[in-house]
Amino acid sequence: MSDTTTIMAPREARPTAASPPETAITVTGVSKTYGDGRSAVLALDDVSVDIAAGEFMCLLGASGCGKSTLLNLIAGLYHVTDGTIDTAGRRSALMFQEPALFPWLTAAANVELALTLRGWSRRNARERALDLLARVRLDGFASKRPHELSGGMRQRVALARALAQDADILLMDEPFGALDAMTRDLLHDELERVWSDTGLTVVFVTHNVREAVRLGDRIAVLTSRPGRVARIYDVPLERPRRIESVEVTEITAAVTARLREEVARHGR
Amino acid sequence: MAVETPPRAASVEDDVLDTEIAGLDALEIPRSEKSSLRSRLWGGTWPKLIAIGLVLSSWQAVVWSGWRPPYLLPGPVEVFETLFDAAATATFWQAILITMQRAAVGFALAIVIGTVIGFAVSRSKVLRSGVGSLITGLQSMPSIAWFPLAILLFRLSETAILFVVVIGAAPSIANGLITGIDHIPPLWMRAGKVLGARGFAAFRHIVLPGAMPGYVAGLKQGWAFAWRSLMAGELLVIIANRPSVGALLQFNRDQSDAAGLLAMMVVILAIGIAVDTVFGAADRAIRARRGLVDTAA
């Protein structure tokens, strides 16, 4: 169903190895229905997509089209109604759409918990948590509790906590929606750096086409009601990218134009 | 995951950006001005002083009205004089010590039992439908109704008192924990699952702290039931050479010492209020930590 479209010519991005890259996440014919009977909602319908190990995949789609549902399914928190999801034993960290921090713990302790639950010693966990908070530019706020932080700061603590899990797959649900442009640019750089340093597989949900182009190797566009993968775009740009660069702007315009066409066709 | 940060060309620019963002972040946080400990203590104390004053003056007014003769209903001055005299005796303090020991042991045992039962019931559907309403039934059963059975089973002993204290307090504690667990947002549980919290780690790090507000409410109620049961028990089960607050109360009644009786009642009330204040403070601290107290308005 879903076809791959390359918007700009040759793809030089990774991986360059001769053998095709390993698949990290195989989603095959997945459907998800919430509730049953008359109140049943078909959130996802026959979604199939393969995400390669080490790939940065962006999910783009209108509100309510099932993006969060798909991430929760990949994380194993929800059960599929139909189809299969295979991550071949890889561990996944999920950054929820809400920060989902524990209100009784400080920012640092929230991050530490992810480490101590994986067997880290208290002292090492403390050190690592402070380091991660520094990466998301929150060094001065380690001892604050979530309710003392702004919305964007909470999201950044959640990002630090997700990174602390040191998982193979990082699922991010609109992580930077509540951030000002300046902080967001900085975190794009940071995320790109962590990703390229570690070979992490990232699935990144966003509403923002430019953000998807800035970060993604590929962009999967989902349709609404029921959610389906409409199209997958390649973003063959070299890294590190800059969000204000001409190339990013051009591809953003091209993808946006295609999306408009798509929406118009659905509207008819 | 690599910890080192590779050097980057634009680091000076970044530093400027960092500083700017730190500045932005600082603006976002409302500065909290902590009032001094003294003024906070005073703020909490004066309404209580006024309330005590009102109670004592209406008590005195009833005495002055001559509704009952003073040897049956003495005024506050006489009662407090009796209390100070009693406080000079060793028996008085021994009685309070024994009573508080019983309360502490009984309450601690009730916490253990109530927590285990509450946790088990909240986890298992079968237990919930089977035992859930039984717990509420036990909770509403007056503890004094247990004494005949307790005395039959354990005779006039410490164990009889302990039994009734535990059975009075444990259901409230179990119910508080169940309510607390039921009100944990599913998102927290999912977040815990993603972080890898399973089994006892999940209970210790997510379920218990998540349920804490309901649990503390249950503990507070459990304490009230424990204290009531204990007083009832000490009136009924009097053990030789073991003075207790309840035994002194009963003794004063037998002697028709109205002032002594009222003095002991003041002691019972004071202990009850003091422990309740501790729970109240714990509850407030928990809510303040979680941002459930509006400090900005």
Ligand SMILES: Nc1ncnc2c1ncn2[C@@H]1O[C@H](COP(=O)(O)OP(=O)(O)OP(=O)(O)O)[C@@H](O)[C@H]1O
């Ligand atoms: N727990 C639930 N119970 C019932 N219906 C649900 C539940 N969660 C989601 N839905 C429904 O499933 C559909 C997809 O929801 P989902 O949260 O996945 O959307 P989304 O793409 O993440 O939207 P947004 O961009 O607004 O976050 C919606 O129609 C929603 O009403």
Ligand SMILES: [Mg+2]
């Ligand atoms: Mg969503």
